[in-house]
Amino acid sequence: MEEEVYEPVIGLEVHCELKTITKLWCGCKNEFGVEPNTNICPVCLGLPGSLPVLNEQAVKFAAMIGLALNCEVKPSIFHRKNYFYPDMPKDFQISQYDQPINVNGFLKLDKNVTIGVVRAHMEEDTGKTTHIGSSGRIHESSGASIDYNRAGVPLVEIVSAPEIKSAEEAKKYVSELRAILVATNTTDGKMEEGSMRVDANVSVRKIGSIEFGTRTEIKNLNSLRSLVRAIDYEISRQINVIKNGEKVKQETRHWNEDASTTVPLRSKEEADDYRYFPEPDLVEVDLGNDIVRQLKQSLPVMPLERRQRIIELLKNPNEDSAFIVVDLDLDGLLLEVVKQGADAELALKRFSNEFAGYVEEVKALQPERLVELLNLEQTGQLSATQAKAVFAEMLTTKSSPSQISTGLGFGGLEDSELSELLKGIISNCPNEWNRFKDGDGKVQQFFIGQVMKATKGQANGKVVLSLLEAMKNS
Amino acid sequence: MDNNEEQIISKQDVSYVASLARLDLNDDELESFTVQLSAVLVHAKDLSSIDLSDLPPTSHPLALKNVFRLDTARESISREEVLSVAPQRTETGFLVPPILGED
Ligand SMILES: [Zn+2]
Numbered sequence: 001m002e003e004e005v006y007e008p009v010i011g012l013e014v015h016c017e018l019k020t021i022t023k024l025w026c027g028c029k030n031e032f033g034v035e036p037n038t039n040i041c042p043v044c045l046g047l048p049g050s051l052p053v054l055n056e057q058a059v060k061f062a063a064m065i066g067l068a069l070n071c072e073v074k075p076s077i078f079h080r081k082n083y084f085y086p087d088m089p090k091d092f093q094i095s096q097y098d099q100p101i102n103v104n105g106f107l108k109l110d111k112n113v114t115i116g117v118v119r120a121h122m123e124e125d126t127g128k129t130t131h132i133g134s135s136g137r138i139h140e141s142s143g144a145s146i147d148y149n150r151a152g153v154p155l156v157e158i159v160s161a162p163e164i165k166s167a168e169e170a171k172k173y174v175s176e177l178r179a180i181l182v183a184t185n186t187t188d189g190k191m192e193e194g195s196m197r198v199d200a201n202v203s204v205r206k207i208g209s210i211e212f213g214t215r216t217e218i219k220n221l222n223s224l225r226s227l228v229r230a231i232d233y234e235i236s237r238q239i240n241v242i243k244n245g246e247k248v249k250q251e252t253r254h255w256n257e258d259a260s261t262t263v264p265l266r267s268k269e270e271a272d273d274y275r276y277f278p279e280p281d282l283v284e285v286d287l288g289n290d291i292v293r294q295l296k297q298s299l300p301v302m303p304l305e306r307r308q309r310i311i312e313l314l315k316n317p318n319e320d321s322a323f324i325v326v327d328l329d330l331d332g333l334l335l336e337v338v339k340q341g342a343d344a345e346l347a348l349k350r351f352s353n354e355f356a357g358y359v360e361e362v363k364a365l366q367p368e369r370l371v372e373l374l375n376l377e378q379t380g381q382l383s384a385t386q387a388k389a390v391f392a393e394m395l396t397t398k399s400s401p402s403q404i405s406t407g408l409g410f411g412g413l414e415d416s417e418l419s420e421l422l423k424g425i426i427s428n429c430p431n432e433w434n435r436f437k438d439g440d441g442k443v444q445q446f447f448i449g450q451v452m453k454a455t456k457g458q459a460n461g462k463v464v465l466s467l468l469e470a471m472k473n474s
Numbered sequence: 475m476d477n478n479e480e481q482i483i484s485k486q487d488v489s490y491v492a493s494l495a496r497l498d499l500n501d502d503e504l505e506s507f508t509v510q511l512s513a514v515l516v517h518a519k520d521l522s523s524i525d526l527s528d529l530p531p532t533s534h535p536l537a538l539k540n541v542f543r544l545d546t547a548r549e550s551i552s553r554e555e556v557l558s559v560a561p562q563r564t565e566t567g568f569l570v571p572p573i574l575g576e577d
Pocket of ligand 1: 023026027028039040041042043044045152
């Protein structure tokens, strides 16, 4: 495999919109999904004479993000990033340049992997451009329609070090980052709504080489799936370019989900020269040690640690299930039911599957009820299917799991009744019974199925199986 | 140009800066602005002759920091009022020409 001679080097830039009530420089509402151009004013339209005034909450959120990513929070200033593009009505974007608010952090992916966070700076979002085709309503010219509701919405851009080694690791980084951001309650992390957007810088180099290869920047990564596919595509594209004796061009490429390729954006004229200069309408931001300390203390326990608390309870660590439970913010309840005597393995299984679809309802239940349900299943008094049915009822009634179970006619079958039933089935199916006795594991499902049919699904499969085993050995 | 003819930027520099600012300058204008901008820069360069090594860098002429506003919403302005004075509009948005560099 010649591919193995090369290794990718990936860095990610993640933009996230902050969950403030208003925009960064003006009192227009920061809202998603409202009528176009309804949250606009002279400031965010860049009208002459208007002046920006910084939203204090946005600064605090930005610092909290930095602290959650183990950054140093520093005194910072704003710059103008100049470019002509109609998504910024001022013809510049206010951003942070050489003195960003957060620097030198890191993000832990797991016990062994840590990715550096170079900086996490504040800036304003741009307006939303909708291209109008020549066949659209505007017949005289094709062009673009701009909605400035998003212009001036506070963003934090988190720049990773070029330390990510694969598309999968990039996905893990973004998932972990998203989990952290959501936990800090500073952003809602919705990639599908664009409140979290990822650009990937990708290059390849020969393994063992210290120098980086020429990188490309990939945009339009709207989901974790696109992120992985686009990076994998770009890695092999670059390797092919090099193998063909050509050079990778430094450029911005656009991920086309339908075609599953990255294509170069026609390079905007000298677009890389933004002529940054300090924004004269804004002054230095310096939260000071006391406020930074307070913000740090206000941070919740981070997701990695929350998952760890679950995993410690398990014989067989299941990171994925723990991720789901923490992501749904159900881990506190899970820990409580385990503390009250529920089996941790079973609890995690149910919390990450059946319960996951009913987060709010489950949170509203008394933990004791969940413990009772899980224990009924754990002890075999309810089959998994029956437990699911009882759970569904619990969401809508106030009755206890055992009351519901009785009401549904579950658990009414004594072992002796089941034994009698089984004996009957066995005498009708001698061939299957012989195969079972010879150790053919597949036939056990046949017997369980027969019992279920005869009991209209009220028997517990586990109990049937143990009865079968007992009969085989007798 | 009474003091000196020192040119600390080239015509190419000026042409480049002009293109970034979307200014379409002819050759005479380029020539003239190169001389003028050089004079401005030479004047600004005088500052380098002062020893400022003891002074911390200044990012702003005002000795102010942390000018904030509270995160409270106020009414936005009427869309119709704004769109009615836009050079071109759609029903709900600002219409701009097709954007270079995008499909
Ligand atoms: Zn506004």
